[in-house]
Amino acid sequence: MSNGSGFAAKLARPNILELQPYRCARDDYSEGILLDANENAWGPPIDAQEILERYPDPYQIPLKEKMAAFRGEGVKPENIFVGVGSDEAIDLLFRIFCVPGKDKVITTPPTYGMYKVCAKVNDVEIVNVPLTPDFDIVVPDIIAALTPNVKMIFLCSPGNPTAKSLPLEDIEAVAQQAPNVLVIVDEAYVDFSQSSAICLLSKYPNVCVLQTLSKAFGMAAIRCGFCFGAPDVIQLLNNVKAPYNINQLTSKMALQALEEDSLKKLQSNIQGVLVERAVVAAALEQLEFVVKVYHSDANFLLFRVQQSAKAVYQYMADHCGVVSRYRGTELHCDECIRVTIGTPEDNKAFLDALQKAYQIVTQQQ
Numbered sequence: 001m002s003n004g005s006g007f008a009a010k011l012a013r014p015n016i017l018e019l020q021p022y023r024c025a026r027d028d029y030s031e032g033i034l035l036d037a038n039e040n041a042w043g044p045p046i047d048a049q050e051i052l053e054r055y056p057d058p059y060q061i062p063l064k065e066k067m068a069a070f071r072g073e074g075v076k077p078e079n080i081f082v083g084v085g086s087d088e089a090i091d092l093l094f095r096i097f098c099v100p101g102k103d104k105v106i107t108t109p110p111t112y113g114m115y116k117v118c119a120k121v122n123d124v125e126i127v128n129v130p131l132t133p134d135f136d137i138v139v140p141d142i143i144a145a146l147t148p149n150v151k152m153i154f155l156c157s158p159g160n161p162t163a164k165s166l167p168l169e170d171i172e173a174v175a176q177q178a179p180n181v182l183v184i185v186d187e188a189y190v191d192f193s194q195s196s197a198i199c200l201l202s203k204y205p206n207v208c209v210l211q212t213l214s215k216a217f218g219m220a221a222i223r224c225g226f227c228f229g230a231p232d233v234i235q236l237l238n239n240v241k242a243p244y245n246i247n248q249l250t251s252k253m254a255l256q257a258l259e260e261d262s263l264k265k266l267q268s269n270i271q272g273v274l275v276e277r278a279v280v281a282a283a284l285e286q287l288e289f290v291v292k293v294y295h296s297d298a299n300f301l302l303f304r305v306q307q308s309a310k311a312v313y314q315y316m317a318d319h320c321g322v323v324s325r326y327r328g329t330e331l332h333c334d335e336c337i338r339v340t341i342g343t344p345e346d347n348k349a350f351l352d353a354l355q356k357a358y359q360i361v362t363q364q365q
């Protein structure tokens with residue numbers, strides 16, 4: 001399988017470059033009496049609105065076209081991989097670019113936990129280049145950590161759990177100064193923020209951007225994520241993925257979500273979350289036991305309490321039915337809790353629970 005002499009061909013594992021991708025029955029014929037894929041023309045044993053007996057489209061071109069139009073910046077379908085959430089793309093990138101037991105990736109803790117999990121699964125070493133206590137990347141430190149075996153750099157913007165967008169100049173500086181490494185910008189929360197690195201794709205073949213329908217689109221259940229990148233990188237993702245990774249129901253709903261009316265509703269939902277984010281942040285700032293509320297470019301807030309964050313988080317979950325996330329074990333996040341912005345009722349319940357939990361937990365100590 002030839003992948004030209006581009007960036008991907010220089011970085012990918014030789015076995016991946018040689019790979020002859022699986023050929024689906026539908027690659028040869030897609031019309032007629034289809035008796036070529038061992039499906040069951042008698043149909044499913046349930047009353048379904050959808051055609052369920054046929055394998056779904058392995059290429060998802062209409063979805064890619066709609067997503068390309070939505071994101072703009074000259075993005076074309078050949079710049080887009082569609083995955084079972086962005087988590088699928090993360091795992092495939094490890095499998096494509098990192099030789100197990102030999103290659104390494106750079107991450108910038110505190111950051112999203114799946115990079116570490118995928119690294120472990122694929123027997124790839126993580127090189128940690130910490131964020132500053134203000135949650136910025138340190139470009140010279142990232143560049144200093146490069147070795148010939150570092151194949152990928154994961155930058156999360158807006159970050160999880162930091163909630164902070166990285167300045168585009170910093171991301172570009174990394175892409176520019178690490179031209180032989182794949183720089184992956186995880187933008188799961190991008191629709192709540194102001195800036196995206198998609199504009200860097202036309203300039204830097206070593207940049208990939210991950211996005212998802214799980215967050216602002218509110219469609220975590222359908223598992224649909226995207227990797228945007230240079231066509232040769234995207235081609236490798238398509239070669240390696242399971243042939244029918246995106247199921248028919250997911251595809252249909254994702255297409256629906258990108259219709260004009262849905263996009264209007266998306267914007268109003270985002271505005272609603274942003275208004276509530278400001279309300280919750282202001283309420284947290286008023287609490288004397290809250291030491292810091294971090295700036296947020298996402299749909300969650302990270303905040304620090306004076307003491308006992310873990311016990312407070314646990315009390316809220318066990319006794320108030322309000323589940324947040326204790327993040328105190330993450331770098332620079334001691335005594336920190338991360339809370340997702342919910343509906344106004346959810347948020348009020350959270351603020352009440354937090355005050356009650358803090359009072360009871362600290363009285364007991």
Ligand SMILES: Cc1ncc(COP(=O)(O)O)c(C=O)c1O
Pocket residue numbers: 084085086087088112156159160186188189211212213214220223224225
């Ligand atoms: C930073 C980040 N990236 C990726 C994901 C995974 O997204 P998906 O649902 O598309 O797999 C998450 C989910 O929490 C996330 O926080």
